[in-house]
Amino acid sequence: MKLLVVGAGLTGAVIAREMAEAGHSALVIDERDHIAGNCHTEPDPDTGVMVHVYGPHIFHTDDDIVWKYINRFGEMMPYKNRVKATVGGSVYSLPINLHTINQLYGKAMSPDEARSFITSEADTSIDDPQTFEEQALKFVGPKIYKAFFHGYTKKQWGVEPSELPASILKRLPLRFNYEDNYFNHKHQGMPKHGYTKIVQNILDHKNIEIRLNLRSEDFAGDFDHTVYSGALDRWFDHKFGRLSYRTLRFEKFHYDGDYQGTAVMNYCDEAVPYTRISEHKHFAPWNSEEFEKTTCFKEFSAACGPDDIPFYPVRLVHDKALLQKYIETAKQESRVTFAGRLGTYSYLDMDVSIKRALETAGAIKAMWKTGGDTLAFVHDPL
Ligand code: UDP
Numbered sequence: 001m002k003l004l005v006v007g008a009g010l011t012g013a014v015i016a017r018e019m020a021e022a023g024h025s026a027l028v029i030d031e032r033d034h035i036a037g038n039c040h041t042e043p044d045p046d047t048g049v050m051v052h053v054y055g056p057h058i059f060h061t062d063d064d065i066v067w068k069y070i071n072r073f074g075e076m077m078p079y080k081n082r083v084k085a086t087v088g089g090s091v092y093s094l095p096i097n098l099h100t101i102n103q104l105y106g107k108a109m110s111p112d113e114a115r116s117f118i119t120s121e122a123d124t125s126i127d128d129p130q131t132f133e134e135q136a137l138k139f140v141g142p143k144i145y146k147a148f149f150h151g152y153t154k155k156q157w158g159v160e161p162s163e164l165p166a167s168i169l170k171r172l173p174l175r176f177n178y179e180d181n182y183f184n185h186k187h188q189g190m191p192k193h194g195y196t197k198i199v200q201n202i203l204d205h206k207n208i209e210i211r212l213n214l215r216s217e218d219f220a221g222d223f224d225h226t227v228y229s230g231a232l233d234r235w236f237d238h239k240f241g242r243l244s245y246r247t248l249r250f251e252k253f254h255y256d257g258d259y260q261g262t263a264v265m266n267y268c269d270e271a272v273p274y275t276r277i278s279e280h281k282h283f284a285p286w287n288s289e290e291f292e293k294t295t296c297f298k299e300f301s302a303a304c305g306p307d308d309i310p311f312y313p314v315r316l317v318h319d320k321a322l323l324q325k326y327i328e329t330a331k332q333e334s335r336v337t338f339a340g341r342l343g344t345y346s347y348l349d350m351d352v353s354i355k356r357a358l359e360t361a362g363a364i365k366a367m368w369k370t371g372g373d374t375l376a377f378v379h380d381p382l
Contacts, residue, residue: 001368004029006216007229009037010353011340011360013202014069015227018361020207027223028208031215034196035203037229038311038341039350041194046254047293049281050194054311055248055299056264056278057195060183061351067187069354074198076189077286081182085266087147094266095182096144097175104147111176118144118174135166139174151270156301156312157246163316168347185351190283225364225373229340231310232326232381240325243345244303245310251298259296274298313345323381330376337364337375344381 001024005012008030016026034040038054058081061067070076083094093099101107101114109117121141129135132153136145149169153161157168173184181188191198203210216230228235233243251274263282267274279296281288304310313319323345330338339360341348348356360378367375 001025001224002222003027003364004221004223004226005229006030006226007037007340007342008032008035008199008203008210008212009229009340010039010199010350011229011343011357012037012227013199014354014357015339015361015364016208017202017205018358019364020205022361022365023207025207026209027211027221028203029211029214029216029219031213033213035210035212036196036199038309039195039199041191041196044252044280044295047281047291047295049291049293049295050284051280051295051297052195052278052283054309055250055297056280056283057350058183058188058283059190059350060185060188061349062185062187063351063355064187065358066351066354069358070191070198070351073201075192077192077284079188079190079283079285081188081264082180082262083182083264083266084262085148085268086272087268091265092148093180094148095172095175095180096140096148097178097180099178099180100148101144101176104144115176118176129166132161132164132166132169134162135169136161139169148268152266152268152275154270155273155275157314158301158303159314159316165315192284192286224335225368226336227360227364228336228338229343231342232330232338232345233322235336235338236326236329240329241322242306243319243322243326244314244316245308246301246312246314247304247308248311249300249302251300253296253298255294255296256292257294259294274300310342313341313347315345315347319345320382327377327381331374333376334374338377338381339379344377344379346379346381 003019003026005016005026005028008028016028019026039057040053041050044051085092085094092103123137126134126138129138136149259279264278266276276299281291281294356379363378
């Protein structure tokens with residue numbers, strides 16, 4: 001069978017590979033001039049530092065199959081994400097842990113003392129938190145919420161945290177010990193030669209052809225099926241309106257030496273216009289000492305306009321209503337499957353993208369076996 005894959009990011013690459021290995025052919029097209037989508041990495045020509053062009057990507061997963069999969073296509077180096085936060089001129093440890101609590105309150109509490117202290121601070125009248133704000137007040141109380149979450153979240157999402165779903169905050173842990181590894185997952189690492197090299201290796205198969213700088217709108221061909229990992233509303237010419245996204249803008253700068261001594265420094269105060277500064281040589285601790293000059297990026301979040309690159313799906317109530325219309329329309333389409341972060345309008349970490357891509361390829365193969373041609377979604381976007 002002949003498959004067209006729109007988008008050469010992780011989702012498109014993994015699906016193309018699975019189909020190619022099953023003996024099918026895949027043409028992968030991408031409108032950008034590079035593969036790997038938003039996890040694209042390339043060396044900064046000024047410093048030689050490998051930069052995450054579309055912002056920090058740290059690979060972490062609990063899924064052994066996904067971990068094995070990524071290691072098959074590139075060497076993963078040990079990496080632990082340890083994020084710091086600057087708030088009101090002081091530096092704190094993240095995610096919220098015993099150190100953060102003791103720093104913020106100027107105390108030396110033990111784990112048990114901190115646990116009962118935070119329980120006394122938290123709003124226990126909230127039974128079933130629906131919003132980000134309710135979740136934060138129930139989880140950590142008002143002081144930690146205001147210091148670390150309110151300003152950052154307003155900058156990141158462009159709305160009050162009281163309008164956002166609780167699920168966004170549920171990504172973050174709260175710890176009553178000094179563990180400052182940002183993620184709880186069993187596997188964590190950084191590709192030795194960057195993510196683009198990994199995606200290139202995934203796509204390196206005799207049954208896969210890649211064409212870059214090609215918009216799907218400007219391309220026609222005869223295929224048995226299309227996997228579309230572009231934005232769902234774009235497939236339909238935005239006919240019901242635009243699903244909202246946040247876009248990111250990066251302000252790059254160089255410094256002689258070590259700028260901030262760590263990979264990621266969040267700036268949680270609302271008055272600071274950027275959300276964080278990332279210093280990319282620290283994403284490769286195995287060779288960070290080799291660079292005399294360093295490359296850093298200030299990261300600004302904004303509403304995504306028609307000409308901007310979509311990053312985070314906002315998924316507010318009106319987006320969900322719009323999404324429902326697109327889903328219903330998409331389900332009428334045959335010979336196309338919508339997949340990935342943009343195709344399913346979902347906030348996906350890289351490991352989930354890979355897992356879902358493997359499942360999507362499996363579902364398409366199963367559909368073909370039964371002679372079917374309609375499979376708009378393998379994963380429900382709602
Ligand atoms: N967040 C925050 N302050 C921080 C870090 C995160 O308020 O210092 C909030 C913010 O709303 C963010 C969410 O927690 O979108 C999830 O954080 P995570 O680090 O998972 O964000 P991402 O990986 O999407 O950048």
